[in-house]
Amino acid sequence: MNTSTNMCKLITDKVLLIAAIAAILLSVFQIWQGITADLSAPVFRPIHLSWVLILAYLTLPLIKSEQSALLYLCGRFVDLLCIAAIAWASYHIVSFDYDDISFLLDGLTTLDQLSGLIIVVLLLEATRRTVGFVMVGIAMLFLAYAIFGDVLPSSVASKGFSIEEIIRFHIYSTNGIYGAPLAIAAGVVFIFVLFGAFLQVSGAGKFFIDASFSIAGKYRGGPAKASVLASAALGSISGSAIANTVTTGSLTIPMMKKLGYKPEQAAGIEAAASTGGQIMPPVMGAGAFVMAQFTGIPYSEILLVSIAPAILYFGCTLLYVHLMACKLGLKGMEITEKISVVLKNGWHFLVPLLLITSLLLMSYSPILVGIAGCVAILVAAMCRKHSRISFALVFEGMKEGALLALPISIACGTAGIVVGVVGQTGIGLQFTQFLMALSGGYLWSVLGLIAIAAVILGMGLPVTAAYIVLSIMAVPSLTELGVGLLAAHMIVFWLSQTSNVTPPIALAAFAAAGIANTSPMKAAVQAFKLAQGFFIIPIMMAFSGLIWVEGNSADFAISIVLTIGLIVAFAGCIEGRLVTSLSSLSRLLLLVSGFTMLLPYYWLNMAGLIVIVMIVLFNLKLSSKNKPLSVSPG
Known part of the structure; x- marks a missing residue:
């Protein structure tokens, strides 16, 4: 029993090490592609998705080791087979000859269809592991509609497409899985998620939280108001309301409870504020970049029109927080760090945010703006002795950025199935x-x-x-x-x-x-x-x-x-x-x-x-x- 357990632990450690290296290399690859743009869409998007899928199968095993050592080892063997299948299928798709249009006339070969089918099936399984059954169910429902649409009532019927036609549309074009949602996730979104990871490892995230407490902490219900401000500052960069809730909430929720807020009130305040971060410029999570792609409207214009509504939302949340504090008879924090002291120690972390905001408003490429932000946050951290970080932390940021991007890229790949079916049918x-x-x-x-x-x-x-x-x-x-x-x-x-x-x-x-x-x-x-x-x-x-x-x-x-x-x-x-x-x-x-x-x-x-x-x-x-x-x- 101990031997099996030790073997499971050894395998897990080795796999996590391989996953960490693969995640760091993915970040390097994404930065290289963002700067050079050497790879065309039919090559870059399949490489990105295959890399992401392999990372998902490495980090999210089919069977957890806690259940049974033998089952865990069997599950890991299945994961290995899936990784090999992804690598083979992706290589076949990347090397596909799009210049030879005979596939449009004669259809795909058996190997082409098999490659596409492997990617669809293993993408859905990776989606189940990262996002859950609901997204898989929605994608399968749309695929079923594409296949069996001809047998439905005339009011909702469609042509009814063969497996070959579906694979050709969703895999061997930029309309389905490798369509606009994945293009945005693989490009702009990944870079800004990486930027958010660098903010955390460099200490910039702590600076924004400290600054929020310095500004709002002394007022009635101070920690709650600080939570709202900190979530507004960090939420748009994190790309995830849940990640923002966990990051800032681990500090703000205990302080709110200590001040006198009920536990459910503290949790509700943090959740509402962190969710609001997704609509706060300059980054606004991933959705705003998707919006720019779908509408054809420059991101700079979307950013500008989003400022007033975002301020109104956080003003609304602050008002509720204040009224709640008044009803409970709460006061502010007795001791808060002076804002001048916080700014003196961390003003340099504002430079990257000002830089990316200015560049986005000037309509520079969002991908290059994100890369510039990544470089700027590292340079800013290195410029002052007390905030310098080691190369190990830089690599940690690259690893965390890639892992945080996994569910986004996988979900966008699966969302591409929905978008593709809508367009096809x-x-x-x-x-x-x-x-x-x-x-x-x-x-x-x-x-x-x-x-x-x-x-x-x-x-x-x-x-x-x-x-x-x-x-x-x-x-x-x-x-x-x-x-x-x-x-x-x-x-x-x-x-x-x-x-x-x-x-x-x-x-x-x-x-x-x-x-x-x-x-x-x-x-x-x-x-x-x-x-x-x-x-x-x-x-x-x-x-x-x-x-x-x-x-x-x-x-x-x-x-x-x-x-x-x-x-x-x-x-x-x-x-x-x-x-x-x-x-x-x-x-x-x-x-x-x-x-x-x-x-x-x-x-x-x-x-x-x-x-x-x-x-x-x-x-x-x-x-x-x-x-x-x-x-x-x-």
């Missing part, structure tokens, strides 16, 4: 017609259906994959109802984030609940309440000019004011207080006035806004009257 148009019929052609109904679909999809899909699937199917419905293309994609992008904080399966809230040692469902309820901005702001994007475009500056300014009014109204109504406690009548008036912000009548908007302002002023006056008079000593 034309089901997207049928879905749009179905959605329009179900909603009665009303924008309100379409938004509600998209929000429900986003939550359901997000229960089993990563945010980026959920956005890809939902945008392909739902954006045409929004544009058909008069919503602009960028606004429609932004609405879907924002709603795709909601699954992280919406019960019954709120992944970021569940991760935070583990740190806070509380009920996942209670944490999810708190997170949902705190993240109301994810629902309020997309509605304002649809019904007002919250997405800035040239020529609508006045509408944009009015929309911001109305959104602030809506946020304040809903927060006061839900929490039952603003500056001090609110009466039932005031809460009802706030609720009614909040809904007037959504109506397309200017006079109603203004009337509702006036009511909200009057309630705030009256509440402020009432609060000042209730303050106890100060008594001089003696």
Whole structure:
């Protein structure tokens, strides 16, 4: 028994060492390709995906060693066979002669089909290991539709494609697995995930957390507000709400609990703030780069129009956090580091962020901007003695960056199957017609259906994959109802984030609940309440000019004011207080006035806004009257 256990441990250690080397080499390869762009898409994308798949099979065994030593060894042998099959199939695909168009006329050879089939099957298995069964189920459902679409009712029927036609479309073209989602994951997203890994190993992540505590820690509910600020700073770079929750939450959640927040409140605050990081410029996770690819709109423009909505979201979250602290009677931290001291020790870590923001706004290639950011963070760390890092930590950052990118690349590869089937069968148009019929052609109904679909999809899909699937199917419905293309994609992008904080399966809230040692469902309820901005702001994007475009500056300014009014109204109504406690009548008036912000009548908007302002002023006056008079000593 001991011999078997020792053998399992020895094999595990060797495999992890091989995986670490392979991950570092993948990062080197990605940087080289980003700088030189020597490899064409039909060569680079299969190499990237095969590398990622091999890493997944190395790091995520079929059978865990805890179950049985013998089963573990058998599972490892199966993994080895899968790795060999991936290597062989990918080599065959990379060396495929695309100049010889006979395959379009005569079809693929048996070996070509076998290679493609191996990649499809082993990609789905890797997806199961990294993302879960739901994504696999969705991909298989779409593949089944492509194959058996001709036997379905005429309202949803398609041609019905052979296995050879599906393999040819999804493997031997840039429309399916090797299509746009994987192209973005293999290019821009990987580099920025690597940038985020370098931020962590260099100590820059700690600097942003320390700076957040210095700025907000002394105020009422300080650690919670610091959590919101830190998550805003780090969330867009990490590319994952869950990773952001675990990273910042391990520090902020215990401090919030110590200050007096209930465990579920601390978990909910961290989950809502970390999820918001995905919509915060300059990086905005992976989805914004997908949006740039899908819409053809420069990333710099997407970045600019995202600033105001992101600030509004975090303003909304901070308001809820403040009201929660007031209700609990909490104070700020007694001792906080001065911001001047924190900046003195870590100001150099701001340079890489300023650099990538400036370069993105100047419309430089996002891949080259990400590489410049990676170099800048390492140079910045090396420039000062107290922040210098060893080569071992540089290699650790390269390894972590590659491993963090695994689920993103694999999910995007599988999402490519969905995108490919939609393009091959034309089901997207049928879905749009179905959605329009179900909603009665009303924008309100379409938004509600998209929000429900986003939550359901997000229960089993990563945010980026959920956005890809939902945008392909739902954006045409929004544009058909008069919503602009960028606004429609932004609405879907924002709603795709909601699954992280919406019960019954709120992944970021569940991760935070583990740190806070509380009920996942209670944490999810708190997170949902705190993240109301994810629902309020997309509605304002649809019904007002919250997405800035040239020529609508006045509408944009009015929309911001109305959104602030809506946020304040809903927060006061839900929490039952603003500056001090609110009466039932005031809460009802706030609720009614909040809904007037959504109506397309200017006079109603203004009337509702006036009511909200009057309630705030009256509440402020009432609060000042209730303050106890100060008594001089003696």
